[in-house]
Structures are given as C-alpha cells and as structure tokens.
Amino acid sequence: MSAPVLSVNHARKQFGGLVAVNDVSFEVREGEVIGLIGPNGSGKTTMLNLISGALAPTGGEIRLAGERISGLAAHQIARKGVARTFQLVRVLPSLNAEQNVMAGAVFGHRKLWGHEAQELARSLLDLVGLAGRGQMPVSALTYIDQKRVELARALAADPRVLLLDEWLAGLNPSELQIGIALIEKLGREGRTIIMVEHVMDAIRSLCGRCVVMNTGRKIAEGDVEDVLSDPEVVRAYLGDDDDA
Amino acid sequence: MSGFLSDLRSEEKRSLAIGAVIVAVAALLPFFDQGFYLSISVNIMLYAALCTAWSLFSGPTHYVSLATAAFYGLGTYSVGLGIDILPYPVLLLIAASVGAVVAGLVGAMTLRISGVYFVIFTFGLAEFVRQLVTWTQTKFATAMGLYVFTDFMEQHIYWMLLALTAVVFLTGFLINRSRLGFAMTVIGNDETVARHVGIDTARAKIILFMVSGAFIAIAGAITAPRYTYIEPPSAFNPMISFLVVIMALLGGTRRLWGPLVGVIPFTIMMDIISSRFPNHTSIVIGLAFFAIVYLLPDGVTGRLEQLRAKFRARKAGDHAPAIAEKQA
Amino acid sequence: MNILVTGILLSGTYALIALGLTLQYGVARIMNLGNGETLVAACFVAFWLYTGLAINPLLGLLLIAPTAFVINWAIYAVALQPLVKRAKNRGQLESDSILATFGLLFLLQGLMLLAFGGEYRSYTFLAERFDIFGYSYGLNRVVAFVAAAIIAAALWFFLYRTRQGTALRAVAVDPNSANLVAIDVARTAAFAFALGGAVTACGGALLSTFYTFNASMGVVFTMKALIIVIMGGVGDLRGAILAAIILGVSETLVASLIDPGLTMAATYGLFILVLLFRPQGIFGRASS
Numbered sequence: 001m002s003a004p005v006l007s008v009n010h011a012r013k014q015f016g017g018l019v020a021v022n023d024v025s026f027e028v029r030e031g032e033v034i035g036l037i038g039p040n041g042s043g044k045t046t047m048l049n050l051i052s053g054a055l056a057p058t059g060g061e062i063r064l065a066g067e068r069i070s071g072l073a074a075h076q077i078a079r080k081g082v083a084r085t086f087q088l089v090r091v092l093p094s095l096n097a098e099q100n101v102m103a104g105a106v107f108g109h110r111k112l113w114g115h116e117a118q119e120l121a122r123s124l125l126d127l128v129g130l131a132g133r134g135q136m137p138v139s140a141l142t143y144i145d146q147k148r149v150e151l152a153r154a155l156a157a158d159p160r161v162l163l164l165d166e167w168l169a170g171l172n173p174s175e176l177q178i179g180i181a182l183i184e185k186l187g188r189e190g191r192t193i194i195m196v197e198h199v200m201d202a203i204r205s206l207c208g209r210c211v212v213m214n215t216g217r218k219i220a221e222g223d224v225e226d227v228l229s230d231p232e233v234v235r236a237y238l239g240d241d242d243d244a
Numbered sequence: 245m246s247g248f249l250s251d252l253r254s255e256e257k258r259s260l261a262i263g264a265v266i267v268a269v270a271a272l273l274p275f276f277d278q279g280f281y282l283s284i285s286v287n288i289m290l291y292a293a294l295c296t297a298w299s300l301f302s303g304p305t306h307y308v309s310l311a312t313a314a315f316y317g318l319g320t321y322s323v324g325l326g327i328d329i330l331p332y333p334v335l336l337l338i339a340a341s342v343g344a345v346v347a348g349l350v351g352a353m354t355l356r357i358s359g360v361y362f363v364i365f366t367f368g369l370a371e372f373v374r375q376l377v378t379w380t381q382t383k384f385a386t387a388m389g390l391y392v393f394t395d396f397m398e399q400h401i402y403w404m405l406l407a408l409t410a411v412v413f414l415t416g417f418l419i420n421r422s423r424l425g426f427a428m429t430v431i432g433n434d435e436t437v438a439r440h441v442g443i444d445t446a447r448a449k450i451i452l453f454m455v456s457g458a459f460i461a462i463a464g465a466i467t468a469p470r471y472t473y474i475e476p477p478s479a480f481n482p483m484i485s486f487l488v489v490i491m492a493l494l495g496g497t498r499r500l501w502g503p504l505v506g507v508i509p510f511t512i513m514m515d516i517i518s519s520r521f522p523n524h525t526s527i528v529i530g531l532a533f534f535a536i537v538y539l540l541p542d543g544v545t546g547r548l549e550q551l552r553a554k555f556r557a558r559k560a561g562d563h564a565p566a567i568a569e570k571q572a
Numbered sequence: 573m574n575i576l577v578t579g580i581l582l583s584g585t586y587a588l589i590a591l592g593l594t595l596q597y598g599v600a601r602i603m604n605l606g607n608g609e610t611l612v613a614a615c616f617v618a619f620w621l622y623t624g625l626a627i628n629p630l631l632g633l634l635l636i637a638p639t640a641f642v643i644n645w646a647i648y649a650v651a652l653q654p655l656v657k658r659a660k661n662r663g664q665l666e667s668d669s670i671l672a673t674f675g676l677l678f679l680l681q682g683l684m685l686l687a688f689g690g691e692y693r694s695y696t697f698l699a700e701r702f703d704i705f706g707y708s709y710g711l712n713r714v715v716a717f718v719a720a721a722i723i724a725a726a727l728w729f730f731l732y733r734t735r736q737g738t739a740l741r742a743v744a745v746d747p748n749s750a751n752l753v754a755i756d757v758a759r760t761a762a763f764a765f766a767l768g769g770a771v772t773a774c775g776g777a778l779l780s781t782f783y784t785f786n787a788s789m790g791v792v793f794t795m796k797a798l799i800i801v802i803m804g805g806v807g808d809l810r811g812a813i814l815a816a817i818i819l820g821v822s823e824t825l826v827a828s829l830i831d832p833g834l835t836m837a838a839t840y841g842l843f844i845l846v847l848l849f850r851p852q853g854i855f856g857r858a859s860s
Contacts, residue, residue, distance in 0.1 A: 052440060078442040092433035103430050106423060107442035113423060157441065306667055353847045360603060360666050361847065364802065367605070368795040372840040379833055482791075486674070493671070526682030533675030537655070537668055 005030045005065050005192050006051070006161050012059035013046055020046040022216035023060070028161065028194060033187040035207035035224065036196045039236055042213040044196045045087060048163050051194070052084045053077035064160065079109050081160035085150045085167050091138045098134030100149050101125060104156030124152040128182060144175050151182075162186070164195040168202050180205060200228070212236070260417070267410050274399035282398055288511045289405040290467055294484070295492040295503035296412045297459035300419065301452045302489075303497035304428035307359040310485040311350060313370035315343045315457045317480035319464025321377060324390035324474040332394075336465050343461025344454040346373075351450035366485075374480035381476070394469040404466045412459050416500045419455075424448060486529060487514070493536045496543020505544050574707045575824050581713045583820025584720035585783075588775030589793055590800035590812040591727060595768030598744040598807030600761040601662070602652055602669045606676030607797060608790030610640060610769050613680065614776030615785040616688055622695055629697060629781050630719060636777050637770045644769025647676065648762045656761070677790065684787040694784040716778040723774050728809060740764050744807045772797075795836075799843045805856030814854060818842065 004027035013021040021043045028034050036044050049055040051062055053074035062070040069077045083104065092100050101121035105112040112120060125134050128148040133141075138149055147167060154162055168179050180202050187193060187206060197203050203210060203224060210227045212220040214236040220227045227233055252260070270289075274282055294312060302309050319339035326335045350369065354362040419425045427448045431438040438445050468474060487510075495506025510532075518525055540547055589611055596604045614636050621627040621635070651672055659665035702711040731737035742750040743760045751757050779785070800819055804811025819839060826838035846853065 054436070054440070073444075074439040075442050075444050078440050084440060086436075090434050090437050092430060092437060094429070094433055103426070103437070103441050106426060109442075153441070306663070308667060308670055353844065357847065357851045359663065360670075361802065361851070363603075363670055364795075364798045365843065365847070367798070368836065368840065371792075371795070372836050375834055375836045379831055379837070382833070486678075489674075523686055524682065526678045526685060528682075530675045530677070530679030530682055533671050533678065534651075537672045537675065541668075 003066065004028060004063075006194075007063045008047075008051070008060070009062070010060035011047070011050055011057050011062060011070070013043075013050055013055060014058045019216050021050060021057075024213065024216075024218045025060075026211045026218065026221060028192060030160075030192055031187075031190045032209060033183070033191075033193045033195065033207050035203040035210040036194055036213065037198070037200075037203060037210060038213035038219075041215070042236075043216040044213055045165055047213065048084065048165055048194070048196055051077075051161070052082055052163055075107075078157065079107075081109060081157070082163065083108070083154035083157040083159035083161075084163035085147070085154055085165055087165045087169070089143065089146045089150050091141075091146050091149055093139045095138060096135050097125060097130060097138050097141065097145075097149050098122065100138050101134075101152045101156050104153035105158075108157035108159075110156075110158055120156060121152070124155050125149075127155070128152045129178065144171060144179075147179075155186075160192060162191055162193045164193060164197075166196055166198065168197060168199045176202070204228075256417075256421075263410070263413060267406065270406055271403060274402055278399065282402060284512065284515060286398060286402050286405065286467075286470070287515070288508055289402060289409060290463060291488065291491060291507045291511055292504055293405055293409040293412055293463045294460055294488045295495070295507050296409065296416065296500070297456050297463070298488050299492050299497045299500075299503050300412070300416055300459070301449070301456040302492070303502075304432050304452070305359070305449055306432070307355075307362050307449075308489055309366050309453070309456070310363065310482075310489065311347070311366035311369050311457065312460055312488045313480050313482050313484040314366075314373045315346065315460035316464035316484055317370065317373060317377070317476070318342045318346060319461035319466075320468045320471070320474055320479040321390070321464075322461070323465045323468035324392055324479075327392050327394065327468075336462055339461040339465035340458040343457040343459070347454040347457025348450060351453040352446075355449045355453070356446045370480045370482050370485060374476045377480070378476045390474045392469050392472055392474055396469040398470075401466060401470055405463065408459070408462055408466060413500060415455065415459075419452075420500070424451065428452065490529065490532045490536065492543075494532065494540060494543055496540075496545030496547075498542060498549070499545050502543055502545040573705060575828050576821060577704055577707065577709065578713075578828075579821030579824035580817060581709060581717045581820075582824060583817040584717035585775045585779045586796060586800060586820050587724060587813045587816035588720050588778070589772045589797045590804070590816050591724060591809065592768040592770075592772030592775065593794075593797045593801050594804075594807060594809065594812045595740070595764045595771065597801060599740050599764035600648065600652075600768070601656070601665060601747075602648070602765060603666060603673065603798075604676075604765075604768070605670060605673040605794055605798075606680060606790075607673075607768075607772055608792070608794035609677055609680035609684070610644065610772045611776035611779065611793050612684060612785060612787060612790040614640060614773035615780035615783075616684065616693075616787075618777040618780045619693055619695055619785075622697060629777050630715070633719070633774055633777055636773050640773030641766045641770040645762055645766035647769075648765040651676070652765070653758070653762070656758075677794070681787060681790060688787050690787055692784045692786045695780070697781045710782055712782040716781050719778055720775065723771065724813060727771060731809065736763075740767075792836075796839055799839055803842060803846045803853055805853030808853065808855040811853055811855035 006028040009025050011021055011024045012019070024047060036047065038044055046055065050057050050070065053069070053072055053076070057070050060070070061068055064080055064082065067080070069080060092103060098118065098121045101124050102117045105117045105120050122134055125131060128151055130145060130148050138146060141149065151167065168176060171179055176199065183193065183195070183206055195207065207224055209222060210224045211218060212227055212233050219236060220230045220233050273285055294316070298309060298312055319342070322339035322342055323335050326338065350365060354365045427438065427443045430441065430443060431445050431448065435445055464479070471478065491506040491510045492503040493506070494510060495504060496502035514525070517528055589607065593604060593607050596602050596607065617636055618629045618632050621632040622629055652669060655668045655672060656665060659668060698712040698715055700711045701708040702714045731741055739750070739755045739760050740763070742753070742755055743757055743764070747757050796819065800815045801812055803818070804815035819842060822838050822842055823835050826834050
C-alpha cells in the first residue's frame with residue numbers, strides 16, 4: 001500500500017457568505033486516475049483551484065507526498081509537481097505550439113532550456129497527436145488542438161499530479177474517443193490524474209475511483225459503478241441530463 | 245561563452261552587426277562638431293539610454309513606471325556627493341546599486357499587489373525622494389546644492405552615454421534570449437498560466453525593474469558633470485519621467501529599438517518648442533499623451549508593423565482563396 | 573490638540589477631492605490623474621468670482637459644481653468612453669485611462685498656465701479668528717471644513733438613500749451584475765465621473781478660501797487623493813473620509829513637529845505602511 005501522493009484533509013473554501021468547498025477529504029495514490037464529479041456548482045473546479053494554488057483554502061490542508069502545499073503560492077506548488085489544464089483553454093496566443101509546450105518544461109522542477117526543451121516539446125506534441133505542427137501559431141489551431149497543446153504543456157512539467165479540468169468538454173464523438181484514448185494511455189504509463197468531468201462514459205472507462213461532490217461537500221467516494229448507483233448521488237444529479 | 249555566437253540565429257547575428265556599425269558611426273560625431281549638434285546629440289543619447297532602459301521593464305509588463313526621475317536623481321546625487329572622495333567608476337557602480345536597491349524596494353512593495361498601485365507609487369516617488377534629499381541637505385550641509393567639477397567635456401559625456409546605450413541594448417538582447425525574457429513573454433500572454441507553469445511572476449518583474457532602475461541611475465550619474473551645480477529640483481525633475489514615457493510609447497515598446505524611433509524626433513521637437521514657445525510645453529505634452537492613447541497604442545513601430553502585416557495579408561489574398569476563420 | 577484640529581480642518585478639503593476620485597475610479601473605473609486640475613481650475617474660478625464679481629465662494633459653489641459636472645461629463649463621453657468600449661480587460665482600461673488622463677493633466681495645466689501664468693494667488697475671505705478649545709483658527713478654514721462636511725454628508729445621503737445612488741454603488745461592486753438588473757452601466761459611469769468632478773471642484777473652491785494656489789499644483793493634490801483613496805480602500809466612502817483625516821492630521825503633525833518640507837514624506841510614509849500591512853485599505857475587501 002503506497003503512501004498517498006496527494007491528500008486533501010478537511011479542505012474548506014469560503015467566499016464571504018458562500019462556502020464553495022465544505023470539509024472535503026480524500027486521498028490519491030500514485031498512478032491512480034480519479035474522477036471528481038458532481039452537478040454544476042458543486043465546487044469541483046474550486047477544489048482543483050485549491051490543489052493547484054490558484055486559491056488558498058480557508059480551512060483544512062492539502063499535502064503532496066506528505067509535504068504541505070496548501071497556502072503556498074501557485075508557482076511554488078507548480079514547481080513541486082502539480083500541473084493542470086483549465087476549463088476554458090488557456091494557451092499563450094503570441095507563441096507557436098512548440099513554445100507553448102516548452103513553457104511547461106522551462107520553469108518547473110525540470111528546468112530544461114534550449115535544445116533539450118525543444119526536443120521534449122516535439123516529442124510531447126507527437127504524443128498528443130500534433131506531430132509536425134509545432135511551428136504553427138497556437139491561435140490558428142482549432143479548439144481541440146489547443147486543448148492538446150495545453151495538455152502537452154502540463155505533461156512537459158512531468159508532474160506528480162495532473163489535474164484535468166473538464167478536458168473532454170466540448171468535443172464531438174470522434175474527438176471524444178481520441179481524447180479518452182489519450183488519457184487512458186497516460187494512465188497506463190503511470191500518471192496520477194485527477195479529472196473533473198461531466199462526461200460519464202469517460203469517467204466509467206478511465207477512472208478507477210470517483211469522488212462525488214455536491215454543494216461543496218463530498219457525498220460519495222469509491223468504485224465508479226458503486227458510486228453512480230448510490231441513491232444520494234442519483235438524487236444530486238436528478239434533473240441533470242448528463243449523457244455524453 | 246564559446247558556444248554563444250554559434251547559437252545565434254542568422255537574423256540575430258545581423259542585428260548585432262548592424263548595432264555595432266551604428267555605434268561606431270555615432271561615436272564619430274564629436275569629431276565633426278563640438279557645438280550645437282553635439283549638445284543636442286548628448287540629449288538624444290541620454291534619452292535613448294533612459295527610454296530603452298525604461299522599456300526593459302515597462303515594455304513587457306505594460307506597467308507605466310514614473311520612477312525614472314527618482315532613479316536619475318539618485319544617480320546624479322551619487323556623483324554629486326562622492327565626486328571629491330571616490331574614483332568616478334566607483335561612483336557609477338554606486339549609482340547603479342542605489343538604483344537597483346530602490347527599484348527592488350519599490351517593486352517588492354507594489355508589484356506583488358497590482359500594476360495600478362505601482363503606477364501611483366512611482367507617480368510621487370521622485371517628489372518623495374526629492375523632499376528627503378532636500379531635507380537632509382538643509383540639515384547636514386550648508387548649501388542646497390552640490391558643486392561638481394570634473395575634467396569631463398561634452399564629448400566625453402556623449403561617449404559615455406553612447407556606451408551606456410549600447411550596454412542597455414545588449415542587455416535587452418540577452419534578456420530576450422534568456423529564461424527571464426521567456427518568462428516575461430509568458431507573463432505578458434497570460435499571467436495565470438505563467439504562475440501555473442512555475443514562474444514566480446512577482447520576482448521576475450522585480451528583477452527586471454531593478455535592472456531598469458540601475459541603468460537609469462547610471463545615466464543620471466554620467467550626466468551629473470554637465471550640471472556643474474546639482475540641486476534637487478533639477479536632478480529630480482518629474483518632467484524626466486513623463487518625457488521618457490512619451491518618447492518610449494510613441495516609438496513603441498514591442499521592439500528593443502522602438503523607443504529610439506520616438507526619442508530622436510521628440511527630443512528635437514521639444515528643443516524647438518521649449519526655446520520658441522516655452523509656455524506651450526505642457527500643452528504639447530498633453531497632446532502627445534492623447535496621440536499615444538488614441539492614435540498609436542503600440543507606438544509608431546507598432547503601427548508600421550500592423551500596416552506591413554495587412555499589406556502582406558492582402559498580397560497573400562491575391563494569390564490564394566480566403567482562409568476559413570479559425571476558431572479562437 | 574492644536575495640531576489635531578488644524579489637521580482635521582485641512583482634511584475636509586482632502587476628503588472632497590478623495591471622494592471625487594473614489595467616484596471616478598470606483599464606479600467609472602477611470603484612474604483620473606487629471607483630477608487635481610479640476611481642483612485647481614475651481615480655485616481659479618472661485619478666485620475670479622470673488623475678486624472680479626464679488627461673489628462669495630460659498631455661493632460660487634452653486635455655479636462651480638454644476639459647471640464641473642457638465643464639463644466632466646463631456647470629458648468622459650468624448651475622451652474616456654471610447655477607451656472603455658475598446659478595452660478588452662480591466663488592466664488595459666486602467667493603463668489606457670492613466671495615459672489619457674495624463675494627457676488631460678498636461679493639457680488643462682498648460683491651458684491654465686497660459687491663461688493665468690504661474691504665479692501664486694490667494695484672496696482673503698473670512699480671514700478672522702475663530703476660537704475652538706482656546707486655540708484660534710482662521711474662520712475660513714472652519715467654514716471650509718463645515719461646508720466640506722455638509723457636501724460629504726449630502727453625497728452619503730445620495731449614495732445610500734436614493735435609487736440613483738444605489739445604482740452607482742451597484743456598478744462599483746460589479747458592473748456585469750448591475751447590467752443584469754437593468755442598470756444602464758454606461759450612463760451610470762458617466763454620471764459618477766461627472767459627479768466626482770463636481771465634488772472635487774467643490775473641494776477646490778473651498779480650498780481657495782484659505783490656501784495659496786497656483787496653476788501647477790494640481791499634481792500634488794492628485795497624488796494625495798490617490799493615496800487617500802488607496803488607504804481608505806478603493807470605492808469605500810467612509811474609508812476615503814477616514815483616510816483623509818489621517819492624512820490631514822499626519823501631514824500637519826510632521827509639518828509642525830519635524831519639518832514643513834517633509835509633507836510628501838509623511839504622505840508616502842503612510843502609503844508604504846498601507847502597502848506593507850493592509851494593501852486593500854482600511855475598509856477594502858481582501859482579494860483571495
């Protein structure tokens with residue numbers, strides 16, 4: 001039983017009167033692909049923001065491989081090995097695809113530069129299916145291609161934990177298949193991934209475990225099938241048409 | 245360093261070569277004229293150094309620094325206070341250090357918060373420093389000003405400013421090729437992404453500001469002998485800050501040599517206006533700011549590049565069918 | 573004690589210019605660096621009304637305030653609204669408006685220098701002694717303070733007890749949400765900008781009753797107003813007033829006890845303290 005690579009202990013985030021994350025605890029072991037699901041507004045993205053350091057928790061703590069990261073600045077957490085994609089894709093518009101990916105490798109714990117960083121960027125672009133497109137200005141790429149660049153950039157940091165914020169959202173069925181295959185490959189290679197998703201097919205096929213949130217609280221955790229047949233989870237989603 | 249020259253791309257080698265030629269040609273000026281043209285060239289060279297150093301920071305960050313007069317005055321005073329005590333090169337070093345330290349303090353206090361706080365703080369910084377310096381002068385010295393007597397003549401100051409400008413350009417060139425330059429590019433594109441790939445955005449900005457402040461202080465130190473008598477209102481003249489902003493923004497900060505495009509015509513124009521229409525200088529400066537905001541947001545160089553891109557796109561459109569709109 | 577009261581009297585006018593700037597920055601999101609020029613212009617107009625037409629400056633307010641309102645509305649509509657429309661994000665609007673209002677600063681200052689020259693001017697109005705707690709002060713300062721307090725109270729009443737005022741506050745908090753509840757954000761912003769200019773102008777007119785002014789002093793007052801606004805917490809009225817009082821008293825303290833030439837140092841000292849220990853200001857909301 002390996003020690004958890006990420007542990008969230010009683011995390012809490014409050015904005016004035018609104019409690020977006022309320023006493024949430026869970027662990028992620030190395031190599032796991034965890035789904036973080038729940039209806040809209042349940043606090044999933046806020047939870048990711050707490051892990052990545054975009055927000056500081058109002059209470060509780062978060063540890064990466066035993067070391068406390070909650071309360072650190074985002075860049076410090078990134079250097080310790082947390083990388084993410086964003087709900088609305090954030091690429092660096094004035095750069096080409098290769099430079100976008102390099103950005104992930106240059107400043108993290110790898111500290112690559114020059115040819116090394118370029119080589120890594122090219123191989124990652126190959127991995128995500130953008131072989132040979134490194135010189136294209138990233139603003140000229142399609143939405144899914146930009147998402148791939150963003151994923152490559154996150155991988156360039158060689159993170160201990162990869163956070164995917166609805167990375168499969170907005171994809172048509174064939175793109176979705178390709179996307180799911182890509183994440184599956186990453187999982188097989190041993191990447192530790194936390195994915196926030198609404199696409200239930202993806203959760204079923206990719207995730208070993210699931211954490212379900214609703215209105216800021218964790219309401220269920222465990223095997224994907226068990227969790228999805230939990231009556232409280234069903235109730236939380238009632239009225240939510242969430243088929244892919 | 246041996247691999248450095250071979251790592252340069254051909255266009256970068258060309259830029260360096262062109263720069264070296266321009267510096268060599270410019271250095272010849274004092275042999276041709278020692279009067280009016282040299283004098284105005286000293287002004288041009290001073291503002292070339294100031295504006296390029298200013299753009300090192302304010303270009304990538306888009307934060308308008310008004311601290312120029314403060315750094316300049318501190319540099320001038322470093323020479324003014326130490327000219328009889330320490331050798332001149334040491335004074336230049338001291339000026340650079342003072343500039344860097346003050347920039348570091350200001351940056352550390354304001355850049356972690358927001359750009360607006362930074363602008364506001366630098367807005368009154370020169371005035372603040374001036375008051376402190378004036379007060380210490382009245383308390384610890386008999387007169388308000390300092391006498392600076394050196395053997396430096398106009399051409400020596402010209403050459404030193406030319407050397408400084410060349411060093412500022414070289415520094416800018418090196419920064420652009422470095423990780424710091426890449427970090428600033430990422431920050432300029434998307435600061436959230438910058439933080440999430442591990443860039444300490446505040447530290448990067450502060451370091452850049454310190455480099456900029458050090459160079460501006462050196463410029464002040466170099467021009468100190470020109471005054472002969474240094475007193476706070478002229479050393480810490482806030483107009484220096486505003487003029488640097490205008491010239492750099494009119495020229496454009498997207499390119500390292502952009503500010504130069506603004507410096508040369510504007511220095512000449514201000515010289516004419518302050519001698520012929522001295523009561524109208526404020527109005528001209530006000531209009532210059534309007535021109536920057538409404539007509540030339542990226543400066544002259546930015547506007548020219550826009551036109552060039554449009555021209556190219558139109559030419560390409562003549563030969564190929566319209567490219568479908570890519571989704572952003 | 574003497575220092576305290578003198579400082580408080582001075583802070584009345586500081587408060588007005590700070591309130592004017594708070595309205596312009598908090599609601600219209602324009603960092604108006606030319607605000608001080610409105611103050612100075614009002615000084616000159618009050619001067620001219622009193623010395624030329626023998627109109628009491630307090631009555632002159634009735635003329636100066638609406639005129640400043642109209643002129644500032646025009647400035648916003650012509651010069652600043654295009655910037656609001658074209659700005660893609662708040663950061664860009666801030667840097668654009670800083671540059672544009674610099675232009676305003678120099679243009680207005682240049683025009684005033686041309687029209688009035690650079691000399692210092694003052695006039696005597698209610699220069700008799702007025703005793704408070706055994707110390708005597710100029711009656712003009714006391715009257716100016718009282719008038720400033722009345723104007724500030726009226727402003728508070730407007731913002732917190734009327735519909736229009738509440739709309740202003742809504743836009744200051746969140747323009748997008750304000751839009752959703754049928755508030756005309758553009759018009760409200762213009763109104764706030766104009767109102768801010770009028771309040772500042774009142775401050776200027778009152779200032780001229782006891783302060784020697786000249787055409788170039790606008791920048792100093794803008795600087796102080798900016799620092800007061802930040803100290804008090806951007807967009808907060810009570811904060812601006814409290815910060816104005818703190819600044820007025822500190823300045824007077826430093827000027828009386830240490831050296832009159834260190835007023836800027838006092839102001840900056842306070843600014844640095846705020847930046848180091850409470851950057852959101854006294855009443856500001858800490859951002860996460």
